[in-house]
Amino acid sequence: MLTGGLIVVASFIYVGLLFAIAAYGDKRADAGRSLIANPCIYALSLAVYCTSWTFYGSVGRAATGGMGFLSIYIGPTLMAALWWYLLRKMIRISKANRITSIADFVASRYGKSQILGGLVTIIAVVGVIPYIALQLKAISTSFSIILNYPGVAMPERIGSRFFLDDNTFYIAMLLAVFTILFGTRHLDATERHEGLVAAIAFESLVKLVAFVAVGLFVTYGMYDGFGDLFRRAAENPQLHALMALGGESGSYTAWASLTVLSMFAVMFLPRQFQVAVVENVDERHLNKAIWLFPLYLLAINVFVLPIALGGLLHFSSGGVDADTFVLTLPIAQAQPWIALLAFVGGLSAATGMVIVETIALSTMLCNDLVMPLLLRAAGARLAASRDLSQLLLGIRRGAIVGILMLGYLYFYLAGESYALVSIGLISFSAVAQFAPAIIGGLFWKGGNRRGAICGLSAGFVIWIYTLLLPAFAQSGWLPITFLSQGIFGIDLLKPQQLFGLNGLDEISHCLFWSMFFNVGLYVAISLLRAPDAAERSQASLFVDAHRQTPAAGSRFWRGSASMDELSTLLGRFLGPERARDALADYARQRGIRAPDALPADPLTVHHAESLLAGAIGSASARVMIASVVEEEPLDIGEVIHIIDEASQVLAYSRQLEQKSQELQAATNELRGANLRLQELDQLKDDFISTVTHELRTPLTSIRAFSEILLDNPALPQEQRDNFLSIIIRESERLTRLINQVLDLAKLESGNTVWQANAFDLREALEESLNAMSQVFQDNRLRVESHWPEDVAPIVADRDRVMQVLLNLLSNAAKFCTPGTGHVRVMLVHTPEALRVDVADNGPGICEQDQARIFDKFRQAGDTLTQKPTGSGLGLAISRQIIEHFGGRLWVVSEPGAGATFSFTLPCLGVLDDAQKP
Amino acid sequence: MPQRILIVEDDSNILILLNFLMTNSGYETRACSDGPGALKAAAEFLPHLVLLDIMLPGLNGYDVCRALRAAPAHAGTRIVILSAKGRDHEIAMAQASGADAYVTKPFSTRDVMSTVQRLLASP
């Protein structure tokens, strides 16, 4: 039923569908309504990572090695988590510098070095062409198998036919045509091929659907689900082993190195760089891709083990290559449509890889290998020709055909040999050599060109020696003794046991040594010499990419140019029409009406250079621009200066931030101080209000009683006398109060005139006691006094100290009960001061009042029915006076046990021995 | 039936003079010198008018005034606030607390008498 004709027609329909999608995508892109402005499409396009190796080869690996096949999908999953740092930066840099291939990226980073660009291109081509051959093999094999439907037969030996009779040759040519049609329609300055991306995304979908369909068929169609399938497999001990991971530690090393390799591969394979970086339309698409792409990988791998086990169970007699299970199982079960779907899926996987990889490689070959050589060899002649854009396109197209032919050649010659089967991993190892130069270049400004060249070369050489040549030897192209005895018979140089390191599988072995020398030389040689001006400027553009503006590169250029020459140059390489359009766009961007009016300043030159770089690579673009402008090369000092300026601006703005923060803090402080001032203001208001009250109260009595006396002449004499005495008393009280308030005000404002004389405190005490003697007598209080014979003089204002003594004594008198009251005065000499104690046996002062009584207007004894005479200011004033002379005034008291007021005053010197008591 | 006047004042001299003034004019008086005592006396004495000083120990005069106003028993009682402070906002506070009149110290005895008589005359 599945005739050859039907299969061919189906294939053509499928390819035609791809054409249609690609054409539609390009049309939409030209119209400005991009089809691929969707993050899901971007993520799907990344799945070009899965080639026919995934589609067919995974099952083959699972059938022999169990779960080990998964390591090359786990790696990209892990790498996806780091894309946030790595890939985002690469995308940003590539957009800013119009980088169009991985060779361009490396070359651009290390001072736009043509050598480096060429080296990367060579490594990429040598490493990847065998991988392309593998795809061709897959297509040819699957075609042969499905042609045999309903029989299951393995295809004939490759290379047994003359190539013009070989289907694969025509397949390769067809692929070349398709690639040319969609990869080289024009020299887009940004090298984006939107239609192609749409087609690739579609292909990824097709291969996923096809594989899952076969998986479902095998698991649920041929068996009764996962459980049934695994159970049956477990019964076979050989199969049972596949369901573990293998016990030797060797396989874990292999797992680990494959994981690392695939991490590098998903970044640095030319096709991956193309879809992930160059074809990226919006950096934000990366967000979805970070998890969608690993999800895709998971989905396409779920059924690998079931299919492998199913195939092994079904074709238990052997004879069917495990790689073909995806196709042969549906065939064996007489399912033509599923088989056809599987075939189309495999076709999809292979063609996707070939197309994208070829485009990427051809761009590299053209820009980084052929163009630089051409410019060197025939630069003058090239510069004279008017339109080079056709030449560039021709080179590209030729490169595509060349690559596919090389791929076919390799396929034809290597054929069935060992070389082809494991070539996928060998390719991974090749592109892994880019890792140190790129990752180092992204984060380390110290990496320089020489270091990169040496590291890359060393890694490449080691790769050739430890992987490629042994593969050739095992296919019989080189003597096998090369493997067992090393080159020239030197044991230490055995390719798979280099320097005696054995116990590793060949992939891990290569990975170890190549990275060892690659990274080692890269770092060591970079550190030998400081980077030059060009390298330093490029390094800062790359490493500091997050802080750059798009036109940052123009900062590092100084010189003069003419617009005429610039536009002529652009016209030569982009084609006159395209160049005109590009310049017109740029002029509009800068707000200039006519492109002719564009000034040939660094910004324009930089823009022109990047337009060129899109067409011929940054290294060649630099050369061409340099030929038409007079550049003043920046020396290293100026470059450093420019970089410094940038970092200075950063520093200034940080300082500014800091200053504004400080300003904020100062404002807050001011606010606090203002609040405190307002509080003090309030306190002052309260004081005045209290004083007012205290003054008005006696005034009230005085006035009112005076009026009463006036209005009531018939008052009894006793009452008249009583009222009059109240008037007199209140007048005195008022006077006293006014004096004290004034006194206190003077003391607090510091306007008092203090006298300071030496005097004898004993005398002052005696005098004050005498003054109070009448009061004591009136209240029938007993008075005692103790003081030593001789006391040192003190220096103070005698009158003021008298004031204090009188205040304390009158308080004591006030609070003693008449008749039983007892006042004791003591003078004590302490080492540095004299202390006076005035003790009474009155009611005492409770603890909370002991502090309050020294406040203004506060008096103890709210519970007394009789308001005590006095103003409440006495103790406050006394304290001021004592403290002014360096002393202390305090009270010790217990309710019910009297109160003792004490104060100290520092005295002059110590007593002579003769004077001591 | 003489009208009853409660005098609340903590300065003893002013208390004496207010007492004299009121009894001289034929009113029955009761005196106290702190806030809580005032409320208690008011409850017992049920005065027609209260002479209330602001600066009292314990409860301040405004609170006493408000407490008196809040009690339904004293709904008809007149309250005269005596204060040594005379600032506008204090007068406003007095009014807000429910006082009927405000007299600043030092006062004229004639002023006090006329205020008292006026308040007690009106229903």
Next chain:
Amino acid sequence: MKLRPATQHGLKGQRLAALFLLGALLFNYPLLQLFARGDMVFGVPLIYCYVFSAWAALIGLMALVVERGDSNG
């Protein structure tokens, strides 16, 4: 020159880097060996179960970090 606020994006990147480390641990020798002894669970090989579940969980976490981070930044 626009200074990019490092905090919001920095957190996403750091979380993703942490997930990277988690994945590296989950899918390597010590843990992997734990599950690789050929036992079956629910009729399915343990290693198969473990790898795919851990893989799916890791992807889920990555999706969470990336998608939810957007709403903050």
